[in-house]
Amino acid sequence: MLPPPKGLVKSIEQVCVVVNDLDKTIEEFVEKAGIGPWAVxxxxxxxxxxxxVRGVETSYGMRLALAWTGTFMWEVIQPLHGPSIYREFLDRHGEGMHHVLVQHTCGSLPEAIAEFERRGCPAAMEGHYKGTDFAYIETDGPLKMILELVQRPTTPGYRRPDPERWYPFVPEVPFT
Known part of the structure; x- marks a missing residue:
């Protein structure tokens, strides 16, 4: 019998829901669950x-909001334009939980993408935003959910880009 494959996922960092109305959804998170403030x-x-998207160059846009409970991150995404796996999800399933962001055990994002692909789970969507590379892995068939992988800059003092706005208030200590 072969040994099990090396583990690729070491922790969960975030859960994301995809929605049609980001503003309404983050208001509900604040009012119903007390989760916030949100960086938009x-x-x-x-x-x-x-x-x-699935290896084909394209252009898409989205609004997103991030909030934390302790060290756990919540994300809400509203697709704006262009083909994306967010739009596909809304068209097929309606609003709901879309993916989990995981920390991987590989040395780099390209290595992690290649290892998932070797295991039959290719990248569904990829992009780069202000220093951070991201990829969504097509694991929704075998794992019943999509996994997101990211690679942020490792330079000392790196901070996430400032949000356009905060809802419902600016925190005393913004995230890094």
């Missing part, structure tokens, strides 16, 4: 680059 962004060209 628009990811679109020219800041959003190297976009591919």
């Amino acid at each position: 962004y628009t990811y679109a060209p020219p800041d959003l680059k190297n976009m591919r």
Whole structure:
């Protein structure tokens, strides 16, 4: 019998829901679950680059919001334009939980993408936004959910880009 393959996922960092109305959804998260404040962004060209859906170069845009409970990140995404796996999800399933962001055990994002592909799970969508590369892996068939992988800059002092706005208030200590 062969040994099990090397583990690729070492931790879960985030859960994301894809929606039609980001503003309404983050209001509900604040009112119903007390989750917030939310950092709100628009990811679109020219800041959003190297976009591919299933290996084909394309252009898409989205609004997204991030909030934390402890060290766990919540994300809400609303697709704006262009082909994306977010739009595909909304068209097929309606609003709901779309993916989990995981930390991988590979040395780099390209290595992780290659290893998932070797295991039959290719990249569904990729892009680059202000220093961070991201990829969504087509694991929704075998794992019943999509996995997201990211590679952020490792330079000392790196901070996430400032959001366009905060909802419902600016935190005393913004995230890094």
